[in-house]
Amino acid sequence: QSALTQPAxxxxxxxxxxxxxxxxxxxxxxxxxxxxxFQVHPGKAPKLMIYEVSNRPSGVSNRxxxxxxxxxxxxxxxxxxxxxxADYYCSSHTSDIIWLFGGGTRLTVL
Amino acid sequence: QVRLVQSGAxxxxxxxxxxxxxxxxxxxxxxxxxxxxxxxxxxxxxxxxWINPNSGGTKYAxxxxxxxxxxxxxxxxxxxxxxxxxxxxxxxxxxxxxxxxGYWHFDYWGQGTLVTVSS
Numbered sequence: 707q708s709a710l711t712q713p714a715x716x717x718x719x720x721x722x723x724x725x726x727x728x729x730x731x732x733x734x735x736x737x738x739x740x741x742x743x744f745q746v747h748p749g750k751a752p753k754l755m756i757y758e759v760s761n762r763p764s765g766v767s768n769r770x771x772x773x774x775x776x777x778x779x780x781x782x783x784x785x786x787x788x789x790x791x792a793d794y795y796c797s798s799h800t801s802d803i804i805w806l807f808g809g810g811t812r813l814t815v816l
Numbered sequence: 817q818v819r820l821v822q823s824g825a826x827x828x829x830x831x832x833x834x835x836x837x838x839x840x841x842x843x844x845x846x847x848x849x850x851x852x853x854x855x856x857x858x859x860x861x862x863x864x865x866w867i868n869p870n871s872g873g874t875k876y877a878x879x880x881x882x883x884x885x886x887x888x889x890x891x892x893x894x895x896x897x898x899x900x901x902x903x904x905x906x907x908x909x910x911x912x913x914x915x916x917x918g919y920w921h922f923d924y925w926g927q928g929t930l931v932t933v934s935s
Binding site: 740742744746751752753754757758763793795797799802803804805806807808809810 | 851860862911922925926927928
């Protein structure tokens, strides 16, 4: 059974950088480097922040970056701002075209 | 521009069914699979299934097998998600989202539909 595991929470002060990890388990995850990250503010629809591990959609701040090493993908936010406070989810899919989300990470800007 | 407009909030009794619609516009309907994702209060995102609007083919998460049906009406570029045998823990905001052809991420999202299951 494939799964994506994220830390429940991270925090940082304005201006600092933070990194959220997303570890995949299961033999058919991450095989094609299709990890994406979403930002979710309360009461709002998810917003795509990173796709294919490290690509930023048009309009997303370059303070957001993604990377991957082995079976762990990471989202880094630099120059933290108050509006970055939100929940963040990683996502990927299996070879059976089943999609998965990580459990989500609550980012608190102190 | 791409728009996914979902139907309004619903209230159902336990054991009932609900059907949520997702009207797509601003792109070629057959070019993107449409997925359903839900978020229960205080919980994370949960993937439910997808439909290929071109063929009508579907794939569902194991957790919903037997209870979910996703269909489409190509004449009005609308996708439907029906969930049966509702339970109180099905109370959630339900989202439709596109995955564009050649890509493997959710790029556009509907505004969400709150489904409340309560006796």
